[in-house]
Amino acid sequence: MQSHHLLSSAKRLNPLLFPMSTMATSTTTKDVQLLITPQSCLQDEPVKIQVQGLSPGQVVTLHTSTKDVRGAEFMAHAHYRANTQGEVDVTTMESEGGRYTGNFPMGLIAGMAPAPHVYKYTRFFKRDVENPNKIEASVFDGHLTDQDLYADTREDALASIVHERHYMAPGVQRIPVRYGRVRATLFLPPGDGPFPGVVDMFGTAGGLLEYRSAQLASRGFASLALAFFAFEDLPKTLEEFDIAYFEEAVDFLLKHEKVMKSGVGTIGVSKGGDLALSMATYIPKVKASVWINGCNANVQAAFRLHGSIIPGLQFDLADVEVRDDGVVNVADCMYHPDDFPETIIPIEKANAEFLFLVGLDDQNWRSEIYADMASERLKKAGKANYEVVQYEGCGHLLEPPFAPFSSVTYHAVVKNPIIWGGSLIPHVQAQESSWNKILNFLKNILRYPNVSKL
Structure with missing residues (x-):
């Protein structure tokens, strides 16, 4: 490209x-x-x-x-x-x-x-x-x-x-959300709507990150940047999640006068990726799910459903590689989902469409393997509701285009610099291509013809 x-x-x-x-x-x-x-x-x-x-x-x-x-x-x-x-x-x-x-x-x-x-x-x-x-x-x-x-x-x-x-087009609104237990920020495009709704999540850094939601709103989506830990009165660490929290976030979007009522989308990177899959699987109003360099299993924290729990797939810290300069490689720390099948998210039960975006040089999680496992599970169930897009030379941090890119950065949770992977030019090109993929996928599945795209 x-x-x-x-x-x-x-x-x-x-x-x-x-x-x-x-x-x-x-x-x-x-x-x-x-x-x-x-x-x-x-x-x-x-x-x-x-x-x-x-x-x-x-x-x-x-x-x-x-x-x-x-x-x-x-x-x-x-x-x-x-x-x-x-x-x-x-x-x-x-x-x-x-x-x-x-x-x-x-x-x-x-x-x-x-x-x-x-x-x-x-x-x-x-x-x-x-x-x-x-x-x-x-x-x-x-x-x-x-x-x-x-x-x-x-x-x-x-x-x-x-x-x-x-990050915000003229007329985009930024609205802090404190709705029941939900801690988030809603970004609304200019105009009366209604607009397609999207729940936007990031990974194990925690807190509330708004830059992708601001850009989604600038392209015509009502985007809810959702915190799920390490923010205000939410749990400080990744301990246990409850599906009710994410249902409440979806309910908030669908009740908003400017959001389309036919269903919402989810988008998540890293830990946010498996949360996006879980929401699509267990919340019927989620109709589109964008998974970015995540896992096909529920990672680290247990996920409480109505009457059952999906355990969290854990990490083996003995497999952490530390270079002489202190940079950490955690790519092989997570246990393999096949060894803990109870952690795998049964996405074949979902009434949703899936877009899997994979950086083939992801050196943080083995996202290529996890995307293959997820798509194979759907295929075996006779489903054709998915697309897998792979990007050569692309690392873990597959984000919207043109922010400064680094393949290694300090991680506050790990308390060391960690390797994300990716090479400058192919990674930037992947971000351009994948952003268009995301916008078109959400627009087409959520049936909104007036979404702006690049």
Whole structure:
């Protein structure tokens, strides 16, 4: 898949609807201009990055940086050579060095990693979804290293610009939810609706993450970002879940005046993946389930049903591999579901459609194996209600497009950096492709023709 094909066919919202939160102007030296088009857009949209006014054949370094909510700086840089017209077009031209080489149109955005002065295993977190990511972009004369770019002796940029990437489209509402036991945030698209409802869940990091739900709402879904532990008065650790909690979340969505009543979807990554399967299996109003690099069994915490319990598939910490630099590999720690069949979720009983998204370089969970087991179970039951999509070079953190990507980051629960897997370019391309898959799958199954897509 070529990223520039996505760029040329992207359905963008009107950039004029995104006023810059501060007056962002391009500063130039002589006649050099750095252009990012559009200058303000949604986070999941590609952009075109160009430099004009250079000398023919001039070598330059393009540098981008942003800060997350904690103030940690992430950056990327790439080396280019101007064409005979004195121009650089990142969409069509190849980088000669830096963070990446070759043609990678969104490399300066999605390729950002912790800056040299930041702990190298820092993960980019977006918690303030009502505010855009501000990307500071500059072009410098010569081919500079990342250390050069942060040196006191660095010369001034030839040109600079600020680019904004929004998680919430104009008119999207963010509504904190405290409904019975449910702890969540509801994101609603602009307009009267009704909109298809989706319950959105993450993994063992816990807490409440909102960035995917904000982006789903920007594409036409009423998305409920659902916390299930380590948030407010919810359990602090993964202990035991009750199906009633998730039923209550579904009930909340379906009672909302702007949500379609025909059924909802679920989406979950990692531990959230098996929760998405369980909801589809045991809650009849769940009609579509997106599973991202998860397991086909109920993992770690027991899942209480009405009158029975699905035990949690456990981990064997003796199989943890710790490298000399302290990085942990946990890929082989989880017991095999076949050895504990009572933990396997009987998804063949579900009245729902399934989309399994698999990173073939997932080095956190053996998601390829688990997706194969799940699809085989459905096949043996005579079901055709599933699709498995695999992505070469893609790791565990298969998320919406263009947030800074890292294959190893610190995990607060493990208290060490852990390996997620994935290689920069194929992983970013997988995120672009899978996001379109998710939007189209949910739109088609939940029967809503007006959902915006890339």
